[in-house]
Amino acid sequence: MPQARRPLSALDRVFLAGETRESMMHVGVLAPFSPPDPPPREFLRTLVEELRHMPRAYPPWTLKLRFPELLASPLQAWVEDDEFDVDYHVRRSALPSPGDERELGILVSRLHSNKIDFHRPPWEVHLIEGLEGGRFAIYFKVHHSLIDGFTGMRLLMRMLSTDPGEMDTPLFFARPPVERDAVERDAPTFDHLVHLLRDQMGATRDAARALVHLWRESRATDRPLIAPLQAPRSVLNGRISRNRRFATQRIGLDRLKRIARAAGGTLNDGVLALTAGAFRRYLGEQGSLPDEPMTAMIPVNVRPKDDPGGGNEVGAILASLATDVADPVERLRGIVGSTRRAKEQLQGMSKNAMMQYAAMMLAPMLLSQIPGAVGLLRPAFNVVVSNVPGSERPLYYRGWRLQAVYPLSIPFHGYGLNVTVSGYAGELDFGFTGCRDTAPHLQRVAVYAGEAADELEEALGLTKS
Amino acid sequence: MPQARRPLSALDRVFLAGETRESMMHVGVLAPFSPPDPPPREFLRTLVEELRHMPRAYPPWTLKLRFPELLASPLQAWVEDDEFDVDYHVRRSALPSPGDERELGILVSRLHSNKIDFHRPPWEVHLIEGLEGGRFAIYFKVHHSLIDGFTGMRLLMRMLSTDPGEMDTPLFFARPPVERDAVERDAPTFDHLVHLLRDQMGATRDAARALVHLWRESRATDRPLIAPLQAPRSVLNGRISRNRRFATQRIGLDRLKRIARAAGGTLNDGVLALTAGAFRRYLGEQGSLPDEPMTAMIPVNVRPKDDPGGGNEVGAILASLATDVADPVERLRGIVGSTRRAKEQLQGMSKNAMMQYAAMMLAPMLLSQIPGAVGLLRPAFNVVVSNVPGSERPLYYRGWRLQAVYPLSIPFHGYGLNVTVSGYAGELDFGFTGCRDTAPHLQRVAVYAGEAADELEEALGLTKS
Numbered sequence: 068m069p070q071a072r073r074p075l076s077a078l079d080r081v082f083l084a085g086e087t088r089e090s091m092m093h094v095g096v097l098a099p100f101s102p103p104d105p106p107p108r109e110f111l112r113t114l115v116e117e118l119r120h121m122p123r124a125y126p127p128w129t130l131k132l133r134f135p136e137l138l139a140s141p142l143q144a145w146v147e148d149d150e151f152d153v154d155y156h157v158r159r160s161a162l163p164s165p166g167d168e169r170e171l172g173i174l175v176s177r178l179h180s181n182k183i184d185f186h187r188p189p190w191e192v193h194l195i196e197g198l199e200g201g202r203f204a205i206y207f208k209v210h211h212s213l214i215d216g217f218t219g220m221r222l223l224m225r226m227l228s229t230d231p232g233e234m235d236t237p238l239f240f241a242r243p244p245v246e247r248d249a250v251e252r253d254a255p256t257f258d259h260l261v262h263l264l265r266d267q268m269g270a271t272r273d274a275a276r277a278l279v280h281l282w283r284e285s286r287a288t289d290r291p292l293i294a295p296l297q298a299p300r301s302v303l304n305g306r307i308s309r310n311r312r313f314a315t316q317r318i319g320l321d322r323l324k325r326i327a328r329a330a331g332g333t334l335n336d337g338v339l340a341l342t343a344g345a346f347r348r349y350l351g352e353q354g355s356l357p358d359e360p361m362t363a364m365i366p367v368n369v370r371p372k373d374d375p376g377g378g379n380e381v382g383a384i385l386a387s388l389a390t391d392v393a394d395p396v397e398r399l400r401g402i403v404g405s406t407r408r409a410k411e412q413l414q415g416m417s418k419n420a421m422m423q424y425a426a427m428m429l430a431p432m433l434l435s436q437i438p439g440a441v442g443l444l445r446p447a448f449n450v451v452v453s454n455v456p457g458s459e460r461p462l463y464y465r466g467w468r469l470q471a472v473y474p475l476s477i478p479f480h481g482y483g484l485n486v487t488v489s490g491y492a493g494e495l496d497f498g499f500t501g502c503r504d505t506a507p508h509l510q511r512v513a514v515y516a517g518e519a520a521d522e523l524e525e526a527l528g529l530t531k532s
Numbered sequence: 533m534p535q536a537r538r539p540l541s542a543l544d545r546v547f548l549a550g551e552t553r554e555s556m557m558h559v560g561v562l563a564p565f566s567p568p569d570p571p572p573r574e575f576l577r578t579l580v581e582e583l584r585h586m587p588r589a590y591p592p593w594t595l596k597l598r599f600p601e602l603l604a605s606p607l608q609a610w611v612e613d614d615e616f617d618v619d620y621h622v623r624r625s626a627l628p629s630p631g632d633e634r635e636l637g638i639l640v641s642r643l644h645s646n647k648i649d650f651h652r653p654p655w656e657v658h659l660i661e662g663l664e665g666g667r668f669a670i671y672f673k674v675h676h677s678l679i680d681g682f683t684g685m686r687l688l689m690r691m692l693s694t695d696p697g698e699m700d701t702p703l704f705f706a707r708p709p710v711e712r713d714a715v716e717r718d719a720p721t722f723d724h725l726v727h728l729l730r731d732q733m734g735a736t737r738d739a740a741r742a743l744v745h746l747w748r749e750s751r752a753t754d755r756p757l758i759a760p761l762q763a764p765r766s767v768l769n770g771r772i773s774r775n776r777r778f779a780t781q782r783i784g785l786d787r788l789k790r791i792a793r794a795a796g797g798t799l800n801d802g803v804l805a806l807t808a809g810a811f812r813r814y815l816g817e818q819g820s821l822p823d824e825p826m827t828a829m830i831p832v833n834v835r836p837k838d839d840p841g842g843g844n845e846v847g848a849i850l851a852s853l854a855t856d857v858a859d860p861v862e863r864l865r866g867i868v869g870s871t872r873r874a875k876e877q878l879q880g881m882s883k884n885a886m887m888q889y890a891a892m893m894l895a896p897m898l899l900s901q902i903p904g905a906v907g908l909l910r911p912a913f914n915v916v917v918s919n920v921p922g923s924e925r926p927l928y929y930r931g932w933r934l935q936a937v938y939p940l941s942i943p944f945h946g947y948g949l950n951v952t953v954s955g956y957a958g959e960l961d962f963g964f965t966g967c968r969d970t971a972p973h974l975q976r977v978a979v980y981a982g983e984a985a986d987e988l989e990e991a992l993g994l995t996k997s
Contacts, residue, residue, distance in 0.1 A: 112629060155775075158642070159635075164577060164659050172625075177623070181646060184774060196628050197662065309649060353910075369945035 070359035072146040073130065073214070074380055076265050080189060082212040085436035085479075088197055089309045095406050095475035096223055097175050097315070097498070101205040103231065103466035106201050110467070111194045114238075118157055121241050127213055128156075128188055128240035130272055135185035145213070150272040154186060157238070172510065175267055179311045179475055181501070182212050184346050190214070192238070202470070215258035216474060218453050219490065227462035227469055234465050246504070248511070255366040257453035257487070259381040260425050264433075266406040301350065301356035302447040303506055307483045310503035314513035315473045316341075317494050318520050325522065328526045330396065332403035335454065339406070340399040342486050343388035344519025345512045347398075350390075352511075360401070361390045363427055363456060363486075364448040369410060371418040380418055383425040384409035385448055390417070391447050395519065396526045434480035457491035473498040478505070538595065538610040540677070541730050547604040550901035550944075551769070553707070554774045558648050559681035560687055560940035562640050562963070564669040568931035571666050575932070576624055578658045579703075583618055586706045591676055593653055594620075595871055600650035600750075608677070615655050617953070625954035627662040628921040636663060636780055638976065640671050644776045644940055644965070648675050655679070658662035667935070673818065680723035683940060685920050685954065690970065692927035692934055698929050707985060720831040721939070722918035722952070724846040729898075753980050762820035765813065768971055769911040772948045775968035780938045781806075782959050783985050791985065792993045797868035800919065803960070804871070805826060805864040807951050808853035810977045812863075815855075825866070826855045828951075829893055829913040834885040845883055848890040849874035850913055860984065861991045881981070900946035904975025909930060911946055922956035937961040943970070 073082070082092040094478040107113075110500045118148065131148040134140040160178075162170045174195065183189045189210035198201045209219050298304070320334070327337035342363065350356040362385050369382045386409055389401030414422060455474050462469040473496050474487040483505030487498050497516060501509040524530070539918065540548070547557040572578075596613040599605040620686030625643075626835070627635045639660065648654045654675035661668045674684050691704045763769070791804035807828065815821040827850050834847045851874055876885060896912040920939050927934040938961050939952040948970030952963050962981060966974040987997070 109629060159628040159638075161628040161662050163659075164574060173624075186773060197626050284853075308651060442717040453756040 073112055073127075075143055075145070077267075077300070079212045079512060080139065081433055081436075082141070082210070083132075083143065086138055086210075088182060088456045089307055090436055090478075090480055091182055091309075092210055092211045092477055093139065093179075093189070093208050095175075095179060095188055095206060095208040095217060095476060096220055097171075097204060097206050097313070097473040098223065098465035099171070099198060099202055099470045100464060101153055101470050103468075104135045104432050105514045107466075109322055110465075111196050111203055113155060115159055115194065117414045118153055121153070121237065124153065124240045125194075125243055128190065130213065131188045134186050138185065151188065156190060156240070156283065157192045160195045162192050162195060164197075164233065166199045166326050168315065169510070171195070171204060172312075172360070174532050175475070176311050176313045177501070178206055179208065180503070182396070183208070184292070185210075188213070188344070190426050191242075199272050203467070206445045207473075211477065212466045215261065216476060216487070217254065217455055218258045220457065220472065224458050224462065224532065225456075227464050228401070229460050229462060231463040231466050231468065233463065236465055241461045250400040255368045255454050256455050257451055260366050260383050260429060260453075263422050264424050264429050276504060296343070296361045298446045298448045299359040300446065301357050301361060301449055302353065302355045303350075303449060303501075304481050305505055306480050307484065307502035312499075312501050312503045312506065312509035313473075313475055314501075314510045315471075315511040316497040316499075317471060318497070318517065320490060320493055320495050321490075322520060322524070323495055323527055326399070326523045326527065327400075329529065330399045332406070334495075335365060335367070335452075336399070336403045336406055338452060338454070338486075338488055338497075339386060339388060339402045340363070340523060341397075341497075341516040342450070343390050344395060344404060344522065346388060346450075347390045348515045348519075356390065358391065360387045360392075361449040362386065363388055363450050365406070365452050366454075367410060369408075369413045369421065371421055372415055373417045380421060381425075382413050382416075382421045383428050384413060385428065394526075395522050399523060406532035430481055432482055435479060449482075450484055450486060451476075452486045453484065453488070455487055455489045457489040457496070461491070461492045461494065467524075471496045475500045478502045484509070533656065538592075540608055540610070543732075544963045545604065545608070546675045546898055546901075547973070548597075548608065550898070551603055553647060554772055555901055555943075555945055556774075557942055558644075558654070558669060558673050559684060559942060560640075560644060561635075561681075562669060562671050562778070562940060564636070564663060564667055564935045565929060566771075566935050567666045568809055568933075572931075575930075576661050576668055580622060580624055580659065583622055583703060583706070585650075586618070586702065589616055589618065589705045589707055593655065595678065596653045598651050602649065604691040616653065617817070619716055621655060621705070622657045622659070624759050625658050625660045627660060627663075631698060632664045633780065634975070636660070636669060640779045640940070641776050641968070643671055644778055644982070645774065650675075657705075668932070670935065673902065673940075676942065681941060681952070682719065682721045682723040682920055685922065685937065688937070689923050689927065692923075692929050694925050694927060696928040696931050696933065698928065699952060700931055701831060718835045719921050720846045721920050722831055722916055723920075724734060725831045725848050725894055728846065728887050728890050729894050736975070752961055763827045763911045764824040764915045765911065766822050767805055767820045768815075768943040768949045768966075769946050770915060770931075770948065770970055771945050772943050772967035773969040776943070777964075777966050777971065777974035778938075778940055779964045779966075779975045780936075781962040781964070781978040781981050782936060783962070783982065785955060785958050785960050787985060787989070788857035788960055790994055791864070791988045791992060792868075794994065795864045795868050797871070799960075800830060800832070800869055800917075801864070801868045803849060803919070803951075803962075804867045804917060805860075805952055806831070806962075806981040806984045807915070808855050808862060808863055809987065810916075810980035811853060811979065812855045812905045813980045813984075814973075816975050821855065823856065825852045825857075826914040827851065828853055828915050828917045830871070831919075831953070832875060832878070834878045834886065835879060838882045838883060843892065845885045845886060847878050847881075847888075849878060850893065853914070860987050896992050897944055897947055900944060912925055914947075915949055915951060916941075916947065917951045920952055920954045922954040922961070924957065926956070926957045935959045940965045943967045949974070958986065962982045 086092050129151050130145040133144045133146045191208045193206040217450050222239045233272040283299040323337040371380050392398040416418040457472045472489045472491050474489050476485040476487045490495050499513050551557050594616050595610040598609045598611045656673045658671040687704045743916040788802040832847050836845050853869040854863040857863040922937045937954045937956050939954050941952045948967040950965045954961050964978050
């Protein structure tokens with residue numbers, strides 16, 4: 068096997084330089100599976116035994132950092148781990164009783180709080196048993212410098228089959244490699260925005276300087292768009308600490324689309340409305356709801372004005388969450404109007420201006436990772452709401468049916484709560500990843516998002532499906 | 533409640549200054565419990581619910597460091613944590629199937645590998661369910677700067693009752709405080725040696741300088757005793773990495789005493805013989821058994837020559853493990869002879885010289901924590917074998933019977949494997965705590981220690997009890 072080795076981009080360096088015990092740059096996926104009938108005995112035990120005897124693993128899963136103790140080393144690179152130890156990367160866990168969603172959330176919160184070991188390839192898979200109903204779950208965790216969340220989700224999906232009878236599927240790392248750069252770039256995700264920024268930063272080694280440069284340039288060229296970059300300060304926008312909370316929610320895609328369409332909006336407007344309803348109630352209960360409307364940054368697909376082929380590009384918009392509006396329908400309408408105006412603005416831009424604009428939004432977020440920066444920089448927005456593509460069709464792993472795919476993302480200093488959703492088999496799966504201290508009782512945000520859907524349906528005169 | 537606040541001793545500072553991601557200075561106890569008949573339903577769930585509503589917690593369990601980001605700060609102190617969060621400190625976990633000792637070992641190894649969060653009081657309790665036979669286990673972990681292992685074990689024992697009918701026992705941290713300095717000092721444990729060193733170091737702030745001074749002084753005054761401070765280098769004596777393995781073994785106290793007495797030795801000689809048998813086979817299989825005999829440092833009780841009252845003092849001896857001897861009985865005899873000579877030497881010393889001698893042995897171990905020191909300093913011995921007092925009588929927690937108390941200790945740079953034993957209800961419980969990379973397949977050491985007992989019994993013509 069040729070010695071794999073991969074240089075780092077400037078942006079990979081940002082994710083490594085930003086890595087501290089408080090600010091950990093790993094992403095993840097939580098995927099529960101329901102058993103076939105009859106359920107096989109000791110499925111996970113047998114699977115792990117099988118993995119121990121697998122012939123080999125493939126890059127990027129076998130890559131580790133050349134300088135694990137000096138992440139920001141200018142000579143940093145990915146090199147093959149000669150002592151790849153599958154037992155370290157694939158772990159079995161179990162839930163305490165009753166093995167419900169709450170217990171699963173607690174375990175995954177803890178696992179997501181543990182720092183990745185850079186002395187090894189920076190990823191872990193946890194096979195979790197003891198879920199109610201004889202189910203199990205996969206929690207997968209990888210550092211963003213090795214694989215981004217979008218690619219991680221894609222690789223997970225690729226491992227699964229639409230055929231419940233397929234029985235000999237290997238786990239992802241035992242499959243031949245996928246070229247990272249071959250990833251299609253038209254899905255509007257946070258990771259794709261980050262890829263845009265990577266392209267703009269080129270091969271610059273000094274990532275912080277490149278970021279500041281990009282940011283200044285954007286401010287100089289896009290004056291009319293700077294105004295919205297003034298989010299109200301909120302408790303969610305302080306420095307973060309080292310522990311994470313993770314909470315989930317599921318909403319039927321049809322329900323959410325119906326809600327959004329009743330106000331002339333899109334699915335993403337529906338996601339924003341649920342987030343807004345949840346934030347308003349969650350912060351209101353703590354007595355810390357900002358007077359001004361909170362804002363979200365959302366990656367979107369748009370058609371730049373200079374694209375003759377009519378192709379789509381990934382861009383980013385800032386939308387008001389209208390959290391200052393008490394009436395749920397008025398709030399939804401406020402959101403729909405806000406995203407529509409933002410998209411129209413974006414469509415009026417050239418492709419280049421769109422990318423500058425995206426860079427302008429992302430740069431403050433990344434710059435906030437520099438010690439002392441939070442508090443100096445006002446938050447450019449309050450929360451990132453991102454949509455990672457899942458799958459329309461039900462998927463299976465050796466006969467076990469994938470129930471949901473909940474994405475776990477990165478809370479940043481200044482941006483202590485992340486909302487990422489993923490569509491799967493007619494449902495939209497919400498993953499709320501927060502700092503345990505900045506966003507206490509995060510579970511409530513997830514519950515309130517579900518109740519915001521009920522409230523909207525009732526106010527709009529829609530019956531539940 | 534008065535604001536609790538406690539200064540740090542020079543030695544506490546050593547344990548904080550030595551703390552890195554590789555070298556973590558926390559100790560622990562693993563304690564499995566078997567159920568009463570009939571077993572109560574949802575015992576741990578109910579217990580944790582109860583804890584959430586307990587009126588208060590007491591120091592030292594509510595103390596955290598004043599400067600969690602600068603452990604070695606000269607202004608470091610213990611201060612009350614105003615946001616004490618019992619949910620953070622008491623956690624439920626579960627074992628994957630089949631919930632046997634192997635799975636328990638893996639989970640506890642992982643938990644012991646996680647760094648303690650110094651932004652909170654530095655301890656955690658994990659209540660682990662899913663053990664075979666309806667059992668549960670407590671894994672308790674605390675930083676050595678807050679509580680030493682000896683005190684931790686004592687507090688755990690104190691929480692338990694000899695009466696299986698006692699039903700309203702609180703967990704340890706909800707009990708009124710125990711003064712740390714009120715701990716009796718006559719048990720021969722590693723922690724007590726460390727206390728001796730603390731007394732010698734006094735209030736010196738610069739702990740490393742004080743250690744070097746002590747060490748030099750000892751070498752100057754105790755020339756005849758320096759010779760044995762030359763252990764062979766072994767794979768167990770390199771730098772350690774960040775992951776831990778933990779393995780356990782149980783041997784009947786009577787069995788072990790009978791083995792030791794057959795060669796004129798004590799229980800501790802029996803422990804050393806099992807350790808030696810295990811090391812010889814374990815290192816032999818790896819092709820890395822040193823030619824010279826390996827040595828162990830053992831805290832012991834001795835009577836100094838200048839003590840008119842005939843009281844005991846804790847001292848330390850270096851004993852040969854006779855790992856170069858193939859015959860098990862000859863090896864045991866070599867060990868018995870070696871410990872006897874070392875104790876005789878110690879009894880010939882004044883109390884002051886004994887303390888100097890202990891300091892001389894401990895100082896290289898603590899000095900090895902300074903970056904770059906391993907490799908410069910030759911190991912003073914190969915392993916610490918320590919005996920933490922448990923309980924002779926069976927103990928219960930709300931009707932659940934304590935089955936065993938396995939101590940978890942600290943692998944140091946240069947000393948990658950620790951053996952600590954504890955006697956409980958007629959058995960001796962062995963805890964082997966090792967660095968995952970320095971001591972791979974640690975489980976084998978535990979298994980081989982058990983087989984070394986069988987081998988000795990057979991060779992000595994003893995029948996198993």
